[in-house]
Amino acid sequence: MTRKSSxxxxxxxxxxxxxxxxxxxxQGCAVSCKIKNNLPEGLWWNRVLTVGGDEIDVVGGxxxxxxxxxxxxxxxxxxxxxxxxxxxxxxxxxxxDGIVGIHSEDCIGxxxxxxxxxxxxxxxxxxxxxxxTSHALGSIAVTSGVRGxxxxxxxxxxxxxxxxxxxxxxxxxxxxxxVGDLNDPDSEVSRLIQETGAVQLQPEMGTDxxxxxxxxxxxxxxxxxxxxxxxxxxxxxxxxITEMLAxx
Amino acid sequence: MGANDLTESSITTAxxxxxxxxxxxxxxxxxxxxxxxxxxxxxxxxxxxxLWFWAMGxxxxxxxxxxxxxxxDAGTVLGLPLxxxxxxxxxxxxxxxxxxxxxxxxxxxxxxxxxxRSWIARGAIADFVFLIVxxxxxxxxxxxxxxxxxxxxxxxxxxAQVMIAIAFxxxxxxxxxxxxxxxxxxxxxxxxxxxxxxxxxxHALSSSIGLTLLVLVAGDRLGDxxxxxxxxxxxxxxxxxxxxxxxxxxxxxxxxxxxxxxVERLVRGKMAMHFWVSVVxxxxxxxxxxxxxxxxxxxxxxxxxxxxxxxxxxxLQFRYAQLCSGIKVSPLG
Numbered sequence: 038m039t040r041k042s043s044x045x046x047x048x049x050x051x052x053x054x055x056x057x058x059x060x061x062x063x064q065g066c067a068v069s070c071k072i073k074n075n076l077p078e079g080l081w082w083n084r085v086l087t088v089g090g091d092e093i094d095v096v097g098g099x100x101x102x103x104x105x106x107x108x109x110x111x112x113x114x115x116x117x118x119x120x121x122x123x124x125x126x127x128x129x130x131x132x133x134d135g136i137v138g139i140h141s142e143d144c145i146g147x148x149x150x151x152x153x154x155x156x157x158x159x160x161x162x163x164x165x166x167x168x169x170t171s172h173a174l175g176s177i178a179v180t181s182g183v184r185g186x187x188x189x190x191x192x193x194x195x196x197x198x199x200x201x202x203x204x205x206x207x208x209x210x211x212x213x214x215x216v217g218d219l220n221d222p223d224s225e226v227s228r229l230i231q232e233t234g235a236v237q238l239q240p241e242m243g244t245d246x247x248x249x250x251x252x253x254x255x256x257x258x259x260x261x262x263x264x265x266x267x268x269x270x271x272x273x274x275x276x277x278i279t280e281m282l283a284x285x
Numbered sequence: 286m287g288a289n290d291l292t293e294s295s296i297t298t299a300x301x302x303x304x305x306x307x308x309x310x311x312x313x314x315x316x317x318x319x320x321x322x323x324x325x326x327x328x329x330x331x332x333x334x335x336l337w338f339w340a341m342g343x344x345x346x347x348x349x350x351x352x353x354x355x356x357x358d359a360g361t362v363l364g365l366p367l368x369x370x371x372x373x374x375x376x377x378x379x380x381x382x383x384x385x386x387x388x389x390x391x392x393x394x395x396x397x398x399x400x401x402r403s404w405i406a407r408g409a410i411a412d413f414v415f416l417i418v419x420x421x422x423x424x425x426x427x428x429x430x431x432x433x434x435x436x437x438x439x440x441x442x443x444x445a446q447v448m449i450a451i452a453f454x455x456x457x458x459x460x461x462x463x464x465x466x467x468x469x470x471x472x473x474x475x476x477x478x479x480x481x482x483x484x485x486x487x488h489a490l491s492s493s494i495g496l497t498l499l500v501l502v503a504g505d506r507l508g509d510x511x512x513x514x515x516x517x518x519x520x521x522x523x524x525x526x527x528x529x530x531x532x533x534x535x536x537x538x539x540x541x542x543x544x545x546x547x548v549e550r551l552v553r554g555k556m557a558m559h560f561w562v563s564v565v566x567x568x569x570x571x572x573x574x575x576x577x578x579x580x581x582x583x584x585x586x587x588x589x590x591x592x593x594x595x596x597x598x599x600x601l602q603f604r605y606a607q608l609c610s611g612i613k614v615s616p617l618g
Binding site for chain 2 (some may be wrong): 056085108110119121122123124125126128133143144145146148149151152153154155156157161162163183184185186187239242243244251
């Protein structure tokens, strides 16, 4: 889409802002993406990483200072994508509106793009896809799970082109995600970036990602909903264990 | 080896930055602080890719060495000039490894599509050109009625000279492009240095002179080629070591932790044994042997042959160590 915005002559550049203060790590975006794009087992275009503990949904820090937040991670749809120039076939492409996609029928599976991508968001179909259901789910416009090819988040281009929101945004119960035109200074995403100091991942790579994150401002237990754990760790743990062991 | 296998002290997560030798660096990077990024080893390119890069460089370099040094009587195999056949076979092996490593090998011709932007595409085109033109050039060994011979460039007919020139240019691209492929991997900072392509060229030339020396000594045909090839070997070995040294210094001073973690892994970490064995046995000792060979012509043959073998093997080992030391900063732990 190359619609000119009302306040700028630059073409539209789709972008996303994710408020990490709002993300509750429910994995709703990851699961809805997986279903909508009919992704086979083991492949995720969109993941929600836990920042804090060593495992998913595990709190980090110590007992007195627990810390946890979440990092939803998918293709950053960079303005200068590192994956683009390394693709020998032209399978990886960038649209005029900034969305980076893959023509899976042209991918030879050399994985140069995976090597080049600083964000680790491209996935490789090593073997024949296996799915939990015997029938396809999600959008018929999406090709996924082609053995021997690389794939990744396509910004729900089928939905975007049809005027709908990407599925990860629509499914987010915490309303942590925002989408819009980065080239339009009046858009919600531009305003959020300006007002909240949202940042890009690894800007030093020079890829100019189109996904911005509003960093967690205060990692206090109260904000993460764990003030009770912080204040009464022993009592909390005891109560939890008691409840677990209590006869029902 | 997968990212989860990283256990050495040089590979740490940003979360444990207080214990990290790169703590100060990580702490200074706001995104690392905010998002808990990790240093992880690249999981895809290991020995097969090292073999691909090495075989391509060695094969193309051997063809170039034969014509630069006008080696006309290195022996034949099945009636074809041995050194040219070695070059073609090695490049063919490299190409085969590349094709077999693809997720969709049957689509390999699509890799020729975008030479305007991809070094893999440029290299793939160069591979095909080299193999086709090189194969035609050596054909007179089987078809003597063809209007050219398989003599080296300076002694060849015009038609053969054109073919050699085309194959030579393709060979030059072949020895350089793996380095450019690594350089293009923006996220793996150990490879993202302009010295990497230079290093690949130096490695290819030194190891291919080493292979040429080995072939000539084994066939008892060293003769007049001893001095020029030994000097060429010495120069390329010195260049290889010099560029490697500059490369390590360059990467050690790059801003950000990934390049330094890569150097650490290469020089002191998990790949250190491969690295030091390749540098000492593959380049330093051949350099000494070549110096001795130049000083004592009577024993030059065996010394140069040993140096050649060590350099050929060391070059492969270096490629492997360098690939396995590729580390990126990633949100994925």
